[in-house]
Structures are given as C-alpha cells and as structure tokens.
Amino acid sequence: MRANATPRRGRGQAYLSDAERRSxxxxxxxxxxxxxxxxxGATEITELGKPYDLRLTLNGQERHVEVKGSTVPSIETIELTQGEVVHARGWAATDLVVVDGIECGPGSDGPLTTSxxxxxxxxxxxxxxxALQPTQRLPGVGGLSERRRRV
Incomplete structure (x- = not known):
C-alpha cells in the first residue's frame, strides 16, 4: 500500500493519510x-504525547519538548494543535524539535522502516x-472546536 502524502503549501510539513506511516x-x-x-546529559526523559511529546531534566531544569517529524526535506512550516500552542506559551522551558527529511519505506521483511x-x-x-495561521477547524466535543495552526 502506498501512503498518500500531500504537501499543503510550499515547503511545509506534509499531511499523510496513512496512519501507520505517520506514526x-x-x-x-x-x-x-x-x-x-x-x-x-538529559535525565528523567518521559514520553507523554499530549500536550507535548517529552518531559526531561537537563542541567537541573525541567524542559518540555514538542517534536515534529516529516519526510519533506527542509520544511519551513509545521502544524500545531491549539493545545500545543497554549502549552508552549505557558511553560517557559519548551523546546521545539523538528526532524525533517526522514526516509520511510518498507523494510526487507515488510514492516515500515525509518532512517x-x-x-x-x-x-x-x-x-x-x-507567526500562526489557522489552517482548519475540527469538530469537537459539545460544540467546541480545536483549531490547528501552522507556524
């Protein structure tokens, strides 16, 4: 099965419809x-997922890390949820990590491999x-909506 990757605009983070590939x-x-x-030298690294990806201690300071990955080389824009934006603004020691140009394809034994x-x-x-630009509105619970943003 071939994944469907559609770049939104210019050199932005590609949208992937294949959940396995995206994951x-x-x-x-x-x-x-x-x-x-x-x-x-970071210690106590914990993977969380929401509202940020990693919590760790570096040089005695707790840091929160939002991670974005893409197969597109040199992405210039990324998509953020409203929760990611709110959290980053509310926690002083937040890093954004972008890993772009990731290679992803079937391995020799079938499952996807990345490198x-x-x-x-x-x-x-x-x-x-x-720097934020709304890209879409998603239906939410009880009439609320989450706005995805691109930076």
Missing amino acids: AIERHAVAVAIAHYRSL GGRLRIFNDWSPAEQ
Whole structure:
C-alpha cells in the first residue's frame, strides 16, 4: 500500500493519510530527539504525547519538548494543535524539535522502516501570534472546536 502524502503549501510539513506511516515518522523523530537530549546529559526523559511529546531534566531544569517529524526535506512550516500552542506559551522551558527529511519505506521483511533526517532545535520556543495561521477547524466535543495552526 502506498501512503498518500500531500504537501499543503510550499515547503511545509506534509499531511499523510496513512496512519501507520505517520506514526512511524513521529516515532522516529521522537527517538532522534531523545538521542539528542541524552547526548547533552538529559535525565528523567518521559514520553507523554499530549500536550507535548517529552518531559526531561537537563542541567537541573525541567524542559518540555514538542517534536515534529516529516519526510519533506527542509520544511519551513509545521502544524500545531491549539493545545500545543497554549502549552508552549505557558511553560517557559519548551523546546521545539523538528526532524525533517526522514526516509520511510518498507523494510526487507515488510514492516515500515525509518532512517535519517535533519535535526533542528529551537530552544525556549514560544509561538508568536503573528507567526500562526489557522489552517482548519475540527469538530469537537459539545460544540467546541480545536483549531490547528501552522507556524
């Protein structure tokens, strides 16, 4: 089965309709981020998923990390949920980790394999309002809606 990847605009994070492929790319990006922070001496690394991907201690300070992965080389825009934006703005020590250019394809024994990618770290990241652009509205519970944003 071939995954459907459709870049939204320009050099942004590609939207993937294949959940298995999307999950493999995200897991790979998180593994790259964990290896990076371990190499810096981070301890107590915990994978959370929401509202951010990793919690860790680095140089005695708790840091929260949002990780984004993509097969697109040199992405310039990413998609964020409203929860990710709110959390990053409310927690001073938040890093954004982007791993782009990840290779993903079937392995020799069938399951998807991932490799490579370019690691970029944005330390003490807080998304600025002028950098955010709503891309879609998603139906929510009880008439509420979650807005996805691209930065």
